[in-house]
Amino acid sequence: MAKNQRALRSAIALAGVSAFALTACTGPSGGGGTSTGGAGGGTITYGTTDKVVTLDPAGSYDAGSFMVMNQIYPFLMNSKPGSAEASPDIAESASFTSPTEYTVKLKPGLKFANGHALTSSDVKFSIDRVVKIADPNGPASLLANLKSVAAKDDSTVVFTLKAANDQVFPSVLGTNTGPIVDEEVFPANKIMSDDEIVKGKPFGGQYTIESYKKNELVSLKANPDYNGLLGKPANDGANIKYYADSNNLKLDVQQGNIDVAGRSLTATDAADLEKDSKVKVHKGPGGELRYIVFNFDTMPFGAKTANADAKKALAVRQAMADIVDRDAIATQVYKGTYLPAFSVVPDGLPGAAQPLKEMYGDGNGKPDLDKAKKAFADAGITGTVNIKLQYNPDHYGKSSGDEYAMIKEQLEKSGLFKVDLQSTEWVTYSKARTADAYPVYQLGWFPDYSDADNYLTPFFIPGNFLKNHYENPAVTDIIKKQLVTADKTEREKSVGDAQTAVAKDLSTLPLLQGAQLMVAGADVKGVEQTLDPSFKTRLGVISK
Amino acid sequence: MTTLIEAPPSDADGLLPTKKKKSGGGLGQYILIRFLLIFPTIFILVTMVFFLMRITGDPITAAMGGRLPPEQLQQRIHDAGYDRPLPVQYFEYLAQLVTGNFGTTLSDNRQVTEMLATYGSATLELTINALIVALLVGIPFGMIAAHRRDHLPDAVLRVFAILCYATPVFFAGLLLKLTFAVWLGWLPVAGRAKTSSELALTGLQAPTGIYWLDALRSGNMAALGDVMAHAVLPAVALGLLTAGIFLRLVRTNLIGTLGRDYIEAGRSRGVSEFRLVTKHAYKPALIPIITVMGLQIAVMLGGAVLTEKTFEWKGLGFQLANYLTARDFVAVQGIVVLLAVIVAITNFIVDIVAALIDPRVRY
Numbered sequence: 027m028a029k030n031q032r033a034l035r036s037a038i039a040l041a042g043v044s045a046f047a048l049t050a051c052t053g054p055s056g057g058g059g060t061s062t063g064g065a066g067g068g069t070i071t072y073g074t075t076d077k078v079v080t081l082d083p084a085g086s087y088d089a090g091s092f093m094v095m096n097q098i099y100p101f102l103m104n105s106k107p108g109s110a111e112a113s114p115d116i117a118e119s120a121s122f123t124s125p126t127e128y129t130v131k132l133k134p135g136l137k138f139a140n141g142h143a144l145t146s147s148d149v150k151f152s153i154d155r156v157v158k159i160a161d162p163n164g165p166a167s168l169l170a171n172l173k174s175v176a177a178k179d180d181s182t183v184v185f186t187l188k189a190a191n192d193q194v195f196p197s198v199l200g201t202n203t204g205p206i207v208d209e210e211v212f213p214a215n216k217i218m219s220d221d222e223i224v225k226g227k228p229f230g231g232q233y234t235i236e237s238y239k240k241n242e243l244v245s246l247k248a249n250p251d252y253n254g255l256l257g258k259p260a261n262d263g264a265n266i267k268y269y270a271d272s273n274n275l276k277l278d279v280q281q282g283n284i285d286v287a288g289r290s291l292t293a294t295d296a297a298d299l300e301k302d303s304k305v306k307v308h309k310g311p312g313g314e315l316r317y318i319v320f321n322f323d324t325m326p327f328g329a330k331t332a333n334a335d336a337k338k339a340l341a342v343r344q345a346m347a348d349i350v351d352r353d354a355i356a357t358q359v360y361k362g363t364y365l366p367a368f369s370v371v372p373d374g375l376p377g378a379a380q381p382l383k384e385m386y387g388d389g390n391g392k393p394d395l396d397k398a399k400k401a402f403a404d405a406g407i408t409g410t411v412n413i414k415l416q417y418n419p420d421h422y423g424k425s426s427g428d429e430y431a432m433i434k435e436q437l438e439k440s441g442l443f444k445v446d447l448q449s450t451e452w453v454t455y456s457k458a459r460t461a462d463a464y465p466v467y468q469l470g471w472f473p474d475y476s477d478a479d480n481y482l483t484p485f486f487i488p489g490n491f492l493k494n495h496y497e498n499p500a501v502t503d504i505i506k507k508q509l510v511t512a513d514k515t516e517r518e519k520s521v522g523d524a525q526t527a528v529a530k531d532l533s534t535l536p537l538l539q540g541a542q543l544m545v546a547g548a549d550v551k552g553v554e555q556t557l558d559p560s561f562k563t564r565l566g567v568i569s570k
Numbered sequence: 571m572t573t574l575i576e577a578p579p580s581d582a583d584g585l586l587p588t589k590k591k592k593s594g595g596g597l598g599q600y601i602l603i604r605f606l607l608i609f610p611t612i613f614i615l616v617t618m619v620f621f622l623m624r625i626t627g628d629p630i631t632a633a634m635g636g637r638l639p640p641e642q643l644q645q646r647i648h649d650a651g652y653d654r655p656l657p658v659q660y661f662e663y664l665a666q667l668v669t670g671n672f673g674t675t676l677s678d679n680r681q682v683t684e685m686l687a688t689y690g691s692a693t694l695e696l697t698i699n700a701l702i703v704a705l706l707v708g709i710p711f712g713m714i715a716a717h718r719r720d721h722l723p724d725a726v727l728r729v730f731a732i733l734c735y736a737t738p739v740f741f742a743g744l745l746l747k748l749t750f751a752v753w754l755g756w757l758p759v760a761g762r763a764k765t766s767s768e769l770a771l772t773g774l775q776a777p778t779g780i781y782w783l784d785a786l787r788s789g790n791m792a793a794l795g796d797v798m799a800h801a802v803l804p805a806v807a808l809g810l811l812t813a814g815i816f817l818r819l820v821r822t823n824l825i826g827t828l829g830r831d832y833i834e835a836g837r838s839r840g841v842s843e844f845r846l847v848t849k850h851a852y853k854p855a856l857i858p859i860i861t862v863m864g865l866q867i868a869v870m871l872g873g874a875v876l877t878e879k880t881f882e883w884k885g886l887g888f889q890l891a892n893y894l895t896a897r898d899f900v901a902v903q904g905i906v907v908l909l910a911v912i913v914a915i916t917n918f919i920v921d922i923v924a925a926l927i928d929p930r931v932r933y
Contacts, residue, residue: 071765079677080678080679082679162650163679167638217679219679219681219684220679221684237772237773239772242884245769265769267765269882270879270888270891271879271882274882277752277759277760278759278760283764456631456643491640493639493640
């Protein structure tokens with residue numbers, strides 16, 4: 027009996043030990059700080075929570091896809107690290123040769139990684155297919171001003187535009203519309219799958235793709251044949267590792283499993299990582315803008331309300347601009363990952379100003395209750411004003427709730443407002459806001475291209491996408507003027523004038539500007555060079 | 571909550587009374603009926619998913635609602651066909667499915683079949699790993715509990731089993747991650763492999779997508795170790811969910827079997843205690859595990875969604891969660907159909923096995 031019990035015990039013990047065999051045989055992970063960032067030899071690994079929709083330029087219009095495209099495809103126009111100004115990339119020259127003709131001359135001897143020659147025919151093909159395919163997720167709408175493209179000779183491309191002197195067009199060529207693809211690889215009328223693209227090697231940018239697992243891991247190698255504005259990368263290659271959860275992204279950069287963590291760490295992550303000596307938090311101005319929209323018909327004293335009064339409605343907007351404390355929101359809610367915004371054009375872009383800083387509050391960006399009270403008194407508003415304020419909890423990040431709770435608190439603390447704060451899920455929200463359901467509501471914006479115009483035209487001219495019933499012919503004229511003014515200084519002045527005019531009307535109330543944020547290992551160099559006003563992630567400047 | 575499904579005991583020592591064999595004529599019919607039941611099961615699930623996904627609105631608005639003027643937005647919705655009557659969309663979808671066309675995902679433009687093949691292998695790997703953990707934990711602990719019935723080890727293991735089953739898998743995953751990856755630093759935080767290993771394995775000719783198998787095939791032991799290290803925490807998190815059930819099942823069955831008359835008869839005939847336990851009590855007690863294992867596949871696939879999300883294990887569950895967030899109807903439908911097929915086929919096999927083991931279930 028004792029023998030049998032021993033045998034049973036042995037069997038049980040053996041099985042019990044086996045239960046942990048998986049753990050035992052694996053040993054430590056090596057996650058304790060050894061860098062696995064690259065395969066060695068100057069390869070860097072960049073982690074992100076962004077996603078790739080498609081590597082086909084005709085089928086995507088999102089930050090995640092563009093980030094990869096910006097590394098692998100050649101562009102006619104791009105911008106140097108540190109700048110947002112459109113400059114020739116693989117083009118030798120680019121300029122308006124007539125008010126409606128933009129002529130680009132290609133550099134000689136350009137070729138794709140598969141050996142095919144890159145000529146003006148490829149350029150025409152690339153642009154034409156974006157327009158022809160007009161994919162619902164694609165960037166075709168950015169080419170609304172394009173009439174036609176012609177390949178004059180092997181190295182000359184002529185873009186004919188519908189509206190003359192479109193100063194934004196060079197910038198548009200540096201967006202999702204602009205990657206030049208190989209006409210011998212891509213089909214003309216449909217989106218190509220990522221795997222087929224990778225096999226075809228139609229790459230002519232700073233890097234080529236060596237291996238590709240969609241939204242898991244992309245391995246890039248420096249392209250020796252690239253002859254463009256960005257030059258030779260500072261590294262031999264780069265890996266892009268994709269994360270779903272920013273916590274995992276944070277832990278991996280802390281443990282040295284990746285070299286740089288880019289988009290999108292949370293405010294709390296960033297604040298936490300700033301205390302960690304093994305990593306460095308890099309910040310720069312970003313292109314995201316968060317703001318409040320006023321519906322001119324339905325806001326308090328709006329045109330279609332029972333007590334419509336344009337003067338009082340303006341006073342309400344002014345008083346809100348006087349009271350809101352952007353700095354408190356930026357630091358308390360977003361831990362410095364957003365910066366206070368005092369204009370509809372984010373700081374850092376050519377022509378950006380800060381008119382709201384002087385015009386509202388204490389003149390230095392802080393709130394001023396007396397000024398708000400005066401605005402009410404001057405307009406004849408007595409008692410508190412009830413505001414229905416809407417925000418969205420799922421589209422603009424988890425912290426929107428905290429952001430708008432703070433705005434409510436700030437407004438109500440003044441004694442001038444009583445705020446009914448409500449939130450709605452995104453699909454309903456985005457439909458309801460254009461159906462005049464929300465008198466005052468939250469929106470946010472990421473730029474399509476790094477130009478002040480992208481923060482003006484879509485918002486403040488008649489038929490804009492806000493549909494908030496705001497129209498001011500004078501403002502429309504200024505915005506249209508800046509769009510066609512060729513002289514750089516004069517154009518920037520017009521951009522400034524447009525911001526001032528819009529700030530007076532307060533069709534929207536800018537609150538916060540997103541800060542670009544990257545966290546890198548202490549030995550990683552060059553990160554700050556990519557945090558420029560172009561808002562493009564350039565892996566080529568990063569090294570270790 | 572354990573279901574006692576006992577198999578007939580082995581009769582190698584001639585312990586059982588002789589009885590006439592029952593006719594197996596119902597088996598063919600039984601298999602046919604079970605097979606045919608697969609189709610309505612999948613059909614109902616596909617229908618439910620189709621309509622439920624549309625309650626939350628169309629994906630074009632979800633993606634572009636904040637950026638496009640209403641007219642353009644409406645045009646895109648129209649172009650994509652999301653403004654047509656639901657029954658029309660539904661029947662078109664069914665017709666598409668019948669031809670084996672799962673479509674292209676809306677949010678990242680992938681062939682659904684290619685996506686299913688890519689991520690299915692990752693989920694298969696996780697499920698296998700978790701099943702191994704469940705068996706390695708559940709069976710020995712169940713044996714210990716049965717052997718030490720009503721003593722302290724039994725009480726502790728019964729509580730452990732309840733905790734395993736009752737603890738939400740994501741919570742267990744987070745605890746494991748916090749303890750073994752973040753605090754102790756023994757195991758990786760997330761993912762299926764380090765960057766270098768993934769690059770090495772991705773470069774293989776026709777990889778299976780099951781990393782440990784790919785590492786073995788290429789003889790890359792460093793990658794194998796790395797892959798195994800990454801597998802531990804997700805496998806344990808998911809495996810413990812089922813281990814609790816296995817533990818209780820083995821304990822209950824072993825106790826029940828050890829008290830059966832034929833065991834007593836064996837003792838009286840002088841069959842050794844070791845042989846009685848390992849041959850006559852232990853093996854029959856394990857047979858129900860096979861049946862329950864099949865049923866647990868559905869539980870594991872459900873748990874895989876949370877486990878994969880917690881550990882960035884890029885399998886079907888992980889993708890399902892992402893595609894749900896993106897309201898990608900096409901992708902979600904594709905994944906759910908595949909999962910439904912897996913569960914239905916597994917249950918079909920389990921039914922057959924159960925019918926073969928115990929003819930009573932055919933009636």
